[in-house]
Amino acid sequence: MDTGFIIEKFILVAVIFGISLVIAMYSTYAERKVAAYLQDRLGPDRAGPFGILQPLADGVKMFMKEEIIPTTSNKWLFIVGPGLALLCACIGTAVIPWGSPMEIGGKIVPLQVADINVGVLYIFGVVSLGVYGVMIGGWASNNKYSLLSAIRAASQNISYEIAMGLSIIALLLMTNTLSLKTIVEQQHGLNWNVWYQPLGFLIFMICSFAETNRAPFDLPECETELIGGYHTEYSSMKLGFYLFAEYINMFVSSAVMATLYFGGYNYPGMDYMATLLGPTWAPLFGVGVFFFKIVFFIFFFMWVRWTIPRFRYDQLMNLGWKGLIPLAIANIIITGVVIAIIEKF
Amino acid sequence: MSTQVFYFVATLSIIFSLMVIFAKNPIHSVLYLILTFFTFTVHYVLLNAQFLAVVNFIVYMGAIMVLFLFVLMLLNLNKETEPVKSPLIKIVGVIAGCCLIVTLVGSFKAATITSPLILKNPGLGLVENLGKELFGPFLLPFELSSLLLLAAMVGAVLLSKRDEVEI
Numbered sequence: 001m002d003t004g005f006i007i008e009k010f011i012l013v014a015v016i017f018g019i020s021l022v023i024a025m026y027s028t029y030a031e032r033k034v035a036a037y038l039q040d041r042l043g044p045d046r047a048g049p050f051g052i053l054q055p056l057a058d059g060v061k062m063f064m065k066e067e068i069i070p071t072t073s074n075k076w077l078f079i080v081g082p083g084l085a086l087l088c089a090c091i092g093t094a095v096i097p098w099g100s101p102m103e104i105g106g107k108i109v110p111l112q113v114a115d116i117n118v119g120v121l122y123i124f125g126v127v128s129l130g131v132y133g134v135m136i137g138g139w140a141s142n143n144k145y146s147l148l149s150a151i152r153a154a155s156q157n158i159s160y161e162i163a164m165g166l167s168i169i170a171l172l173l174m175t176n177t178l179s180l181k182t183i184v185e186q187q188h189g190l191n192w193n194v195w196y197q198p199l200g201f202l203i204f205m206i207c208s209f210a211e212t213n214r215a216p217f218d219l220p221e222c223e224t225e226l227i228g229g230y231h232t233e234y235s236s237m238k239l240g241f242y243l244f245a246e247y248i249n250m251f252v253s254s255a256v257m258a259t260l261y262f263g264g265y266n267y268p269g270m271d272y273m274a275t276l277l278g279p280t281w282a283p284l285f286g287v288g289v290f291f292f293k294i295v296f297f298i299f300f301f302m303w304v305r306w307t308i309p310r311f312r313y314d315q316l317m318n319l320g321w322k323g324l325i326p327l328a329i330a331n332i333i334i335t336g337v338v339i340a341i342i343e344k345f
Numbered sequence: 346m347s348t349q350v351f352y353f354v355a356t357l358s359i360i361f362s363l364m365v366i367f368a369k370n371p372i373h374s375v376l377y378l379i380l381t382f383f384t385f386t387v388h389y390v391l392l393n394a395q396f397l398a399v400v401n402f403i404v405y406m407g408a409i410m411v412l413f414l415f416v417l418m419l420l421n422l423n424k425e426t427e428p429v430k431s432p433l434i435k436i437v438g439v440i441a442g443c444c445l446i447v448t449l450v451g452s453f454k455a456a457t458i459t460s461p462l463i464l465k466n467p468g469l470g471l472v473e474n475l476g477k478e479l480f481g482p483f484l485l486p487f488e489l490s491s492l493l494l495l496a497a498m499v500g501a502v503l504l505s506k507r508d509e510v511e512i
Contacts, residue, residue, distance in 0.1 A: 117471065121399040121400070124399075124403055125402040125403045128402075128403050128406075128408060128411075129402075129407055131407075132414075135411070135414055135415075136376070139418050147418060151415060154414065154415045158408060158411055158412065161408070
């Protein structure tokens with residue numbers, strides 16, 4: 001392990017971390033603007049041109065507010081909860097390939113922090129760990145609404161993880177690898193996995209909505225029933241951590257969807273662009289394309305939130321267990337049969 | 346390097362698993378158990394068994410322990426509702442503990458300190474090799490264990506459905 005390698009990875013991690021935080025920050029702004037657009041309002045427009053400084057104002061507000069720790073709460077776990085939520089949201093970015101290897105000063109730099117050979121499962125593990133932040137925070141608040149919310153979050157995550165895992169299995173049958181880097185390389189040009197796995201993608205997307213606790217599956221923070229859900233007792237930056245974690249989760253799951261099903265940094269005509277721009281700028285253009293896809297999915301998340309009303313709890317469970325899981329299993333069987341037939345002839 | 350990491354993580358696993366037993370609050374016990382499983386994941390990575398590490402991470406830390414926490418959060422465990430243990434049980438516990446110590450001392454005496462990280466077949470824990478092993482020489486036990494899990498699942502569904510039929 002030479003020093004150059006460590007510095008290179010360190011810079012990459014810092015850049016990715018910074019970008020995820022900035023995107024999460026501006027997602028809050030985008031969410032309000034999208035909501036305003038869909039409801040025929042103006043949205044925030046006071047701070048700076050078009051309200052572009054609104055996230056900064058919100059951040060300052062979060063930092064300046066009084067920090068309250070309820071006396072009946074479990075103090076340590078009350079602090080650990082939001083920290084864990086943000087940590088689990090951030091570590092998912094480590095295995096995502098942001099672009100094809102880039103040449104900087106005669107040195108080939110891979111635009112991926114770690115290419116581990118179980119990348120898909122790593123993402124899956126991080127997602128399943130994400131629920132602990134909500135559960136621990138909800139329990140430590142010592143408030144019955146928070147506790148109910150924590151329990152809802154746990155059962156929702158467990159239920160939708162199964163369908164999510166099953167939808168990924170059908171994809172893995174086709175790719176024959178668990179490494180995200182290889183999966184993206186297989187989708188060169190317009191050879192995206194979504195054309196082969198439309199049903200799998202649909203199931204995966206619905207499950208990502210449920211795993212990130214976004215509407216229409218935002219039952220853990222359902223205001224009409226549970227006040228604020230698991231963050232009822234939270235104030236100041238600890239509340240900010242929970243809200244931030246939600247937006248970073250949205251960013252990461254958009255990136256995962258774009259990587260697994262929509263070709264990551266691949267786009268039609270990329271070979272031509274590679275000869276046109278050279279080995280330094282073409283990968284950067286690919287990164288731009290990848291971020292365009294991510295931003296589209298983030299917009300999609302918001303679009304759905306302001307269009308579809310929230311599910312009832314029994315509807316949520318019925319959809320997960322009786323709708324998505326049988327569909328995902330059928331998808332696996334069909335994919336397996338088709339692959340067997342193709343290999344035979 | 347990796348030997349030192351092993352000893353560090355092994356110490357952590359022992360400390361956390363002791364904390365599981367000594368924690369007064371059952372929720373804290375479960376949280377320490379999660380940490381213990383996390384150190385096990387690190388052990389698997391040190392043994393170059395990345396697939397096992399991630400599966401341990403997903404299944405034990407991500408699913409089973411969530412259900413443990415779920416159940417414990419639903420149970421309203423107070424000091425008053427905790428059953429008072431009779432002295433007879435305490436005496437039996439002390440005797441059983443002493444027997445365990447004797448067994449442990451006996452087994453430790455026979456054991457010798459070996460280098461902890463030498464593997465006969467370093468690639469065994471990777472996905473491809475593990476899959477070939479499971480679906481090759483160990484196909485029958487593998488399928489039988491899946492049948493066992495299926496039976497457990499059907500049993501659980503049956504138990505939860507039984508009251509509904511009687512009403």
